Amino acid sequence: xxxxxxRANHATPLAGIKVLDLTRVLAGPWCTQQLxxxxxxxxxxxxxxxxxxxxxxGPPWLAxxxxxxxLSAYFLSANRGKRSVAVDLATAExxxxxxxxxxxxxxxxxxxxxxxxxxxxxxxxxLKGDNPGIVYCSITGxxxxxxxxxxxxxxxxxxxxxxxxxxxxxxxxxGGEPTKVGVAVTDLFAGLYAANAILAxxxxxxxxxxxxxxxxxLLDVQVGVLANQALNYLTAxxxxxxxxxxxxxxxxxQAFAAADGHLIITVGNDDQFRRLAExxxxxxxxxxxxxxxxxxxxxxxxxxxxxxxxxxxAHSRDAWLARLEAFGVPxxxxxxxxxxxxxxxxxxxxxxxxxILGDGRPxxxxxxxxxxxxxxxxxxxxxxxxxxxxxxVMQGWxxxxxxxxxxxxxxxxxx
Numbered sequence: 001x002x003x004x005x006x007r008a009n010h011a012t013p014l015a016g017i018k019v020l021d022l023t024r025v026l027a028g029p030w031c032t033q034q035l036x037x038x039x040x041x042x043x044x045x046x047x048x049x050x051x052x053x054x055x056x057x058g059p060p061w062l063a064x065x066x067x068x069x070x071l072s073a074y075f076l077s078a079n080r081g082k083r084s085v086a087v088d089l090a091t092a093e094x095x096x097x098x099x100x101x102x103x104x105x106x107x108x109x110x111x112x113x114x115x116x117x118x119x120x121x122x123x124x125x126x127l128k129g130d131n132p133g134i135v136y137c138s139i140t141g142x143x144x145x146x147x148x149x150x151x152x153x154x155x156x157x158x159x160x161x162x163x164x165x166x167x168x169x170x171x172x173x174x175g176g177e178p179t180k181v182g183v184a185v186t187d188l189f190a191g192l193y194a195a196n197a198i199l200a201x202x203x204x205x206x207x208x209x210x211x212x213x214x215x216x217x218l219l220d221v222q223v224g225v226l227a228n229q230a231l232n233y234l235t236a237x238x239x240x241x242x243x244x245x246x247x248x249x250x251x252x253x254q255a256f257a258a259a260d261g262h263l264i265i266t267v268g269n270d271d272q273f274r275r276l277a278e279x280x281x282x283x284x285x286x287x288x289x290x291x292x293x294x295x296x297x298x299x300x301x302x303x304x305x306x307x308x309x310x311x312x313x314a315h316s317r318d319a320w321l322a323r324l325e326a327f328g329v330p331x332x333x334x335x336x337x338x339x340x341x342x343x344x345x346x347x348x349x350x351x352x353x354x355x356i357l358g359d360g361r362p363x364x365x366x367x368x369x370x371x372x373x374x375x376x377x378x379x380x381x382x383x384x385x386x387x388x389x390x391x392x393v394m395q396g397w398x399x400x401x402x403x404x405x406x407x408x409x410x411x412x413x414x415x
Contacts, residue, residue, distance in 0.1 A: 012039025012377060017202065018397070020101050021045065021082065022110035022122070024052040026155070026184055027139050027218065029078035030191030032109060035198065036081025037368045037377045040107070043393050044079065044384065045098060048086040048415030051386040054078070064361045071357075071383065080355070080365055081379025085394070086387030086415025093413045095120045097398070102127045102134070104397045107198055111139040114149050124213050134211040135201040137194050143217030153218045155184035162186065162222030167229055170244040178242065190221045246305075251297040252276070255334065256309055258317040265308075266330045270294065279327035280311045355382035387415040 017040040021032040029044075029052070036042040046052055058072035085101075088094040099121055102108055108127060110117060117123045124136040138144065141153010159165050159180045170176025194216045201212035223230070229240050232248060240248055245264075247253035252273075255262050267273050270293055277285035285291055285307070290300040297304055312320060317333065324331040335343065341352055353367045367378045394400040394414070408414045 013372075014202075015039035017041070017107065018105045019043065019107040019109065020098070020105040022098075022108065022112070022117075023139065024111065025054055026078055026187040027190040027194070027216075028109055028111040029054075030188055031137070031139070031194040031198070032082065033078050033080055034191070034195040034368070035107070036379045036381070037370070039377070039379075042082040043101065043105075043389070043397070044082045044084050045089070045101075046084055046086050046386055046415075048088055048387065048412065051084070051086070052079070055386065062357075062361060062363055064359075071385075076363060076365065076383045079383040081381045082384055083381070083389035083393055084384035084387055085390045087390075088413055088415075089120055089122075091411075091413050093408065093411070095122065097394070097408075097413070098122060099127070099130070100398055101393070103130050105131070105134065106202065107135045107137070109137040109139070109194065109198070113152065114140055114144055128211065128213075132211060133205055133209060135198055135205065135214070136211065137198055137214040137216060139190055139194055139216045139218070141218045143220060144215045148219070155187045155218070156180055158186045158218045158222050162219050163226055163229075164222060167226075167240055167242060169242045171242050174244060176242055176244065185225075186218050186222045189225050190216055190218050193221055193224075246301075249298065250294060251301050251304060252308055254305070256312045258312050258320050259315055261317040262334050263312070263317045263320055264332050264334060265324070268330065272329055273297070275327045276324070276329045279323050279329055280308070282307075282311060350376065353378055355380070357382050358385055358388055390414050 014035060017035070019032055019035050019040045019042040021028065021042050021044040023029055023032065023044075024046075032040075032042045032044070044052070050056075052075060054075040055070075055072060057074040058070065060073045062071040062073070062076060087097055089098065102122065108122075108124075110122070115123075118126075124134075124138070127134055127136060140149070141158065142148035142151055159168075160178065164186070165178040165180055168181060169179030194214065197214045197216065201214060205211055228249060232238070232240050245255040250266075250268065253266050253268070255264050265276065267276055273291065273294075274286040277283050285304075289296070291297050291304055321331055321333065333339075340346055346352075351367050351369070353365050354362060355365055356362055363382065365382075367376055370377055391402065391405050394405055394408075395402070400408075405414065
């Protein structure tokens, strides 16, 4: 363990684990950011002079600094807690340096196209020969085999191909069209699954001494998280359709218009429905045989929703929310992001954090949502500047002297 590795405690269970991060954009960086939050030493390999593509995905940019150190909000969202090392993988010397780093690593994660790292000697088979305990994770659009394996995969494309967009958006008869989710959920889920698999592989290695190869495909992930909708199809043989803000299996579970805005009501059982009827001063709802059970409410969805909608339009959103809470009916507002970060529960839980860049610029970030033994595992290290830690890692992981680093930099091997 070198001086850059945090000491182990309840909030840093991966202290001492070295992660070599060869990923860019979102799915891979989202995975490695989680590992960094848990205390792993994550070294992000980037192209000199350019870095991760998302560094340039702005505006918006972090204020301050000149054009050469511009940081996009997109990059900041997924790269907390890492060290950036700029190495030119197009050079033989650069490839050799990264192979040497991989010999020191516990985990390597990459999202190159299938077979793309073989020419660099950075594929799993090669690295396993030097480091049999390596846990190696590849994230691609379609996996390492199959008819689509060679295709590039992007979140938007996968949301469509993997069925999510067929379920998202208003129905055709309401003038809707297939709609992607407002954040790249397939990438984010892939990052979560990848981190989960890496942790399982590290645990298995602790018992067996053997590493693992993890083949993570965005399309597999998207199909995997279709959840109840996938089972609706597989069970009933009927293809689910877009339903806007309603739910295929639960009623009422949707957005409603109040006198001055919208609110969400999520009735999950019959007791809650009876309380909803009381809150609406419409007790006959609870005894109407069309609405007594959830299955009956689903069967008579249109009649019930119309009746509820008429009642809810009579008063303001906030008045209804207060009344529904008093009656124990799950309900809430539809917040904009300024309202989210001003919400008293979000503020109490500390989901907004602050960090200071190496050049002194302050930034606001979103914390890890995990709490472990009362501690939130969010790395204190801010997102890195491009190549900010190149010399530090070369010297700490590989023992390369400063003079050799200067020579490598002059030759363009490192940045």
